[in-house]
Structures are given as C-alpha cells and as structure tokens.
Amino acid sequence: MYRLRMTPVRSLLAAAGLLCLAAPPALGAWSAPEQASRGPLPARAPEVATNARGDAAVVWVRGARRAQMIVASVRPAGGDWGEPVAISRRGRPAIDPEVAVDGQGRVIVAWRQVVRRRVVDTRRGPVRQAVYVVRTRERALDDARWSRVRTLSSGRQKVGPPELAVDEAGVAVATWHWGTGTAPGDRGFVGQVQYVERRDDGTWTGPARLSRSPLCAEVRLPRVSVGLRGHAVVWWQCDLPADRSTALARTRVPGAGFGTEVELPFRTGGDVTADLAVAGDGQAVAVSADENGTLSWWRGQTGLTLGLAALPVLGAADRVDGEDGAPAVAINASGDALSGWIDAGGRPRAAPIAADLGVGTPTSLGPADPSTGSARVAVGSDRRGVTAWVSDARVMASSRSSDGTIAVGEAVSSTGVSETDPPAVAMAADGGADLFWTRITRGRPAVERATSTP
Numbered sequence: 001m002y003r004l005r006m007t008p009v010r011s012l013l014a015a016a017g018l019l020c021l022a023a024p025p026a027l028g029a030w031s032a033p034e035q036a037s038r039g040p041l042p043a044r045a046p047e048v049a050t051n052a053r054g055d056a057a058v059v060w061v062r063g064a065r066r067a068q069m070i071v072a073s074v075r076p077a078g079g080d081w082g083e084p085v086a087i088s089r090r091g092r093p094a095i096d097p098e099v100a101v102d103g104q105g106r107v108i109v110a111w112r113q114v115v116r117r118r119v120v121d122t123r124r125g126p127v128r129q130a131v132y133v134v135r136t137r138e139r140a141l142d143d144a145r146w147s148r149v150r151t152l153s154s155g156r157q158k159v160g161p162p163e164l165a166v167d168e169a170g171v172a173v174a175t176w177h178w179g180t181g182t183a184p185g186d187r188g189f190v191g192q193v194q195y196v197e198r199r200d201d202g203t204w205t206g207p208a209r210l211s212r213s214p215l216c217a218e219v220r221l222p223r224v225s226v227g228l229r230g231h232a233v234v235w236w237q238c239d240l241p242a243d244r245s246t247a248l249a250r251t252r253v254p255g256a257g258f259g260t261e262v263e264l265p266f267r268t269g270g271d272v273t274a275d276l277a278v279a280g281d282g283q284a285v286a287v288s289a290d291e292n293g294t295l296s297w298w299r300g301q302t303g304l305t306l307g308l309a310a311l312p313v314l315g316a317a318d319r320v321d322g323e324d325g326a327p328a329v330a331i332n333a334s335g336d337a338l339s340g341w342i343d344a345g346g347r348p349r350a351a352p353i354a355a356d357l358g359v360g361t362p363t364s365l366g367p368a369d370p371s372t373g374s375a376r377v378a379v380g381s382d383r384r385g386v387t388a389w390v391s392d393a394r395v396m397a398s399s400r401s402s403d404g405t406i407a408v409g410e411a412v413s414s415t416g417v418s419e420t421d422p423p424a425v426a427m428a429a430d431g432g433a434d435l436f437w438t439r440i441t442r443g444r445p446a447v448e449r450a451t452s453t454p
C-alpha cells in the first residue's frame with residue numbers, strides 16, 4: 001500500500017470544490033425524531049434502502065428470543081411511511097434482515113431464521129446449535145401484498161447473516177456463509193461462501209459456492225455490492241495462518257456469471273477492516289485499514305476479475321480506531337464516492353473520493369469521543385452525501401453538499417442510542433436522506449427515524 005502527495009491533483013480537486021472544509025448543513029434540516037416501530041414489543045437493528053427516485057423501505061427485528069420477527073415498512077417517493085408489517089414466519093427466531101429497492105420500487109427483503117436445532121462434534125466436545133436458513137419476501141411498490149416466503153439456502157448446514165444488493169432492473173444477489181459453524185480441523189468441518197441470484201423475471205437460482213481457494217483456512221463475513229446496471233462484486237474474509245487475514249472476491253458483469261476468485265489488497269494482521277462499493281458503470285471503490293489502523297483507498301473496474309489500484313491521498317494519512325472505527329464507503333452512479341470512519345482519537349472523519357482523481361483531504365466532523373460508534377455513509381447525485389454515527393449516546397449526522405463541502409455533524413436523535421448498533425442511512429439521487437436507529441425508551445429498545453430533504 002502507498003500514498004502519494006500530488007500537488008497538481010490537489011490543485012485540481014480544490015478547483016473542483018472537492019477539498020472540503022466545515023460548512024453549514026447542506027441538506028435540509030433533519031426532521032424531529034419520531035418512533036417508527038409500533039406496540040410494546042422491543043424493536044432493534046434497522047436497515048434502510050432507497051432507489052434513485054426516492055422509493056424506500058426499512059426493516060428491523062421485533063420481539064425477543066424465540067418470538068423475534070422481521071418487520072418491514074415501505075414508502076413511495078414523496079409519500080409517507082406505511083404501517084410496519086411482520087413478514088417472517090412465526091414460531092422460530094428471525095434475525096439479521098437486509099433490504100434492497102430496485103429502480104421500479106420493488107422491495108426485496110432477506111433474513112435468516114431458525115429451522116431446527118442440532119448437536120455437532122467439536123474438539124471441545126458436543127455443541128448444541130441452531131440451524132439457520134436464508135429466507136426472502138418481496139413486494140411491488142403499488143401492491144400491498146407481499147410474496148410468499150421463499151427459502152434460499154439449504155438447511156443441511158447453518159448460515160451466517162445474509163448480505164443483499166440489487167440493480168435497477170431487479171436483478172439481485174444475496175450471499176452468506178454456509179457451514180457447520182465449527183472450527184477448521186473439527187470433524188466434518190464445512191465452511192464456504194455461497195450466493196443466489198434473483199433474475200429479472202422474479203425467479204431465484206439455487207445456492208452456488210463462490211469460495212474455493214486453498215489459501216484460506218476458513219472464509220467469513222461475505223459482502224456484496226451491485227451497481228445500477230448489474231455489475232457485482234462478492235467479497236469475503238479469508239483467514240490465514242498466524243492470525244492474519246486477507247480478502248478474496250469474485251466479480252460479475254451484466255449478463256455473465258461470476259469470474260475467477262482473486263485476492264484484494266487488504267492483507268493484514270487480525271480481521272480485515274474494509275468496505276467496497278460499485279458504481280453504475282462497474283467502477284469499484286474501496287477503503288481499507290491495515291493492522292496499525294492506517295487507511296488506504298482503492299479504485300478499480302469490474303470485469304472477469306477485479307484489480308484495485310491505490311488512490312493518491314491529498315492530505316495527511318489517517319488511522320482508524322480499531323474495529324469500532326471501521327471505514328465505510330458509498331458511491332453514486334457517476335463514480336463519485338464518500339468515505340467515513342472513526343479515527344484513532346475517537347473523532348468522526350469523512351473524505352470525498354472523486355472519480356479518477358483521488359481522495360480529498362479528510363475532514364473532522366466532530367470532537368473526539370472514546371465511545372463513538374462506527375460510521376455509515378450514503379450518497380446521492382452531484383456529490384451529495386451523508387455520514388452518520390453515534391456519539392455521546394446520540395445519532396449524529398454530517399452532510400456533504402453538491403459543491404463538495406462537508407458540514408460539521410449535528411445531533412439528530414435524543415440520548416439513549418447504543419454505540420454498538422450503528423444507525424442505518426440511505427439517500428436518493430436528489431439528496432433526500434433517511435436515518436433509522438435503535439434507542440432505549442421507557443426501558444426497551446425502539447426503532448426511530450428522521451428525514452432530511454434536499
């Protein structure tokens with residue numbers, strides 16, 4: 001990994017308005033926080049998605065223990081949020097929801113749910129575990145009925161949390177870890193990354209294996225990003241000897257299958273700390289941190305394989321605050337991106353990533369706070385963006401305007417928000433943004449929201 005100080009590029013970014021200093025908020029004022037969940041049951045872990053025109057959907061977990069269910073609410077562009085509806089089957093715990101919205105407003109939700117319990121052999125002796133499968137439902141924006149529940153994974157082994165992304169035509173990719181849930185070397189060990197695709201006719205493929213490299217003792221934490229026109233990257237952590245790890249990926253261009261498995265430039269001590277996003281034309285942008293927390297930014301083009309080249313950083317190098325400060329990145333249709341993280345001093349930071357130019361000077365979004373939680377980012381068109389995090393038990397948000405300036409963060413919620421549950425954020429092309437978070441109110445967790453209009 002390397003960084004370059006390039007005065008000509010720095011001057012070009014400054015001229016384009018991409019070197020960002022603190023400025024007044026660029027989005028419309030955030031609405032007053034309101035409760036999104038209903039009733040007396042606890043609600044937590046929201047995830048939100050939107051398409052370019054502003055159709056949106058949010059999901060969360062409602063209930064506790066065996067009664068946990070997945071709840072969804074949908075909002076058409078310019079309209080109001082609908083009543084939350086439980087969409088998972090009753091009787092078995094359902095957790096880890098993911099949501100995506102295609103260009104026509106079709107909402108796709110995936111989650112994992114217990115189907116049985118079993119005993120597996122480990123070196124420590126027999127262990128009883130729950131076996132999860134991935135399930136999905138969907139609905140059109142103009143149809144209040146949800147589709148039947150589909151099971152996407154095999155119940156022969158258990159799955160980890162699913163990841164889901166969709167293009168504007170409704171072609172979706174879901175991925176997960178599938179295996180015994182035991183350690184490499186245990187009797188009968190199985191561990192692999194799988195995926196399925198939703199075709200544009202609404203049918204789903206059967207699960208297929210992506211991870212095959214002998215480099216990995218175990219594969220974990222798969223992620224997926226899909227561009228608006230169908231370019232896709234699935235990538236995951238590959239555990240190496242001596243407590244080191246790297247990331248492997250497979251890519252797809254529209255109308256083709258996934259290509260060769262390749263290593264991404266994220267090799268590090270401990271777990272991989274990185275994020276990756278894909279633009280409409282297949283450009284990929286990523287940010288990663290090494291074992292010292294030092295950040296690097298990358299850009300590449302999807303094809304049969306994905307090669308990422310280091311981007312020049314126009315400012316001092318920065319370091320993240322371990323796993324809690326993990327970097328995040330989002331990219332718009334034209335390839336303009338925004339990255340956010342929590343630095344080693346507990347300060348929220350953000351930096352623009354201009355298409356084909358480099359990384360702008362990192363900007364401080366607020367004061368240092370040792371309890372600050374991980375940042376989340378979202379982008380719209382014309383360089384608009386938002387970075388959200390939790391500090392001092394409040395949700396904070398910073399906006400990036402169309403002229404490239406990044407504002408100092410402002411409090412969006414009341415106190416009582418957990419730093420361990422990052423806020424969920426999404427942004428439409430016009431810059432309208434939605435924030436959801438979990439806050440303890442009257443002794444129980446509830447999901448709240450706020451909206452900012454352009």
